[in-house]
Amino acid sequence: MANNRLRRLMLPLIGALALGIAVTIPAAPASALSVPSGTPYMTYTANISAKGTGTGYSSYINVHDAHNNAFSFGIQSDSGSPQSKGKPRYIWERVQNGKFTYGYLNAATNNLTPVGLRWWKNDVAAISVNHKTIGTVNVHLEPRLFFNAEANARLNGDTVHSTVQNVRIDVGTASGRIGLNGSWNNSFSFHGLKATQTKAGVQGASFSIDGRVSGLASGHNWDTDQVSGIAMIAQKWNGR
Numbered sequence: 001m002a003n004n005r006l007r008r009l010m011l012p013l014i015g016a017l018a019l020g021i022a023v024t025i026p027a028a029p030a031s032a033l034s035v036p037s038g039t040p041y042m043t044y045t046a047n048i049s050a051k052g053t054g055t056g057y058s059s060y061i062n063v064h065d066a067h068n069n070a071f072s073f074g075i076q077s078d079s080g081s082p083q084s085k086g087k088p089r090y091i092w093e094r095v096q097n098g099k100f101t102y103g104y105l106n107a108a109t110n111n112l113t114p115v116g117l118r119w120w121k122n123d124v125a126a127i128s129v130n131h132k133t134i135g136t137v138n139v140h141l142e143p144r145l146f147f148n149a150e151a152n153a154r155l156n157g158d159t160v161h162s163t164v165q166n167v168r169i170d171v172g173t174a175s176g177r178i179g180l181n182g183s184w185n186n187s188f189s190f191h192g193l194k195a196t197q198t199k200a201g202v203q204g205a206s207f208s209i210d211g212r213v214s215g216l217a218s219g220h221n222w223d224t225d226q227v228s229g230i231a232m233i234a235q236k237w238n239g240r
Helices: 003-010
Strands: 024-026 042-049 056-064 070-078 089-096 099-107 113-120 124-129 132-138 146-153 159-171 180-189 193-199 206-212 228-235
Touching: 042 056, 042 070, 056 089, 056 113, 056 159, 070 113, 089 124, 089 132, 099 132, 146 159, 146 193, 146 206, 159 193, 159 228, 180 206, 206 228
Parallel strands: 024 099, 193 228
Antiparallel strands: 042 113, 042 159, 056 070, 056 146, 070 089, 089 099, 113 124, 124 132, 146 228, 159 206, 180 193, 180 228, 193 206
């Protein structure tokens, strides 16, 4: 994990943010924070799959703000990881003021799986698999929020064939800041990976993220460079 992984998590606008130097820390598994009562400020659910060939590939749903904070959850296979050793695992990744941490959870399947993120304004996020909460993580976000459907691959020659299907996002509580703005933007394509919207619409949209990695310099990988296909949409913010 390295600084450019931050840029993948943090893409709220066209192009990557210049985030400066960040510290990457493997974190403990998801904490024992209590799931708050009441309706979360944000809920993001989808069915995801993470398939590919080579040394590493992944599929994620991601929420982030424009202030160096982000949180994502998905399925990753990474032969370069001493924790997963190439086997599919659920993983969460978090950026807080430019500092990146992550945690592996249970063994996963690469096949289509319902996953979800919920976030409350007291800075608690809950992650779910198969409609059951499997952990909570302390996460600070500052709305306006932005949402990614994305996939990644690790090295030149690796391929990814992931999906993010039947997306549902509920966000906001105040008038003019409830729901999503515009349509999905799937133009974020890096090193040969591309997100394609396969089911039209905003709510209920589906995406395939595919490609073969190319163009990485010798010794580079998804920790040193952004290697991803991303579709993104923003929270409505006073009419825009």
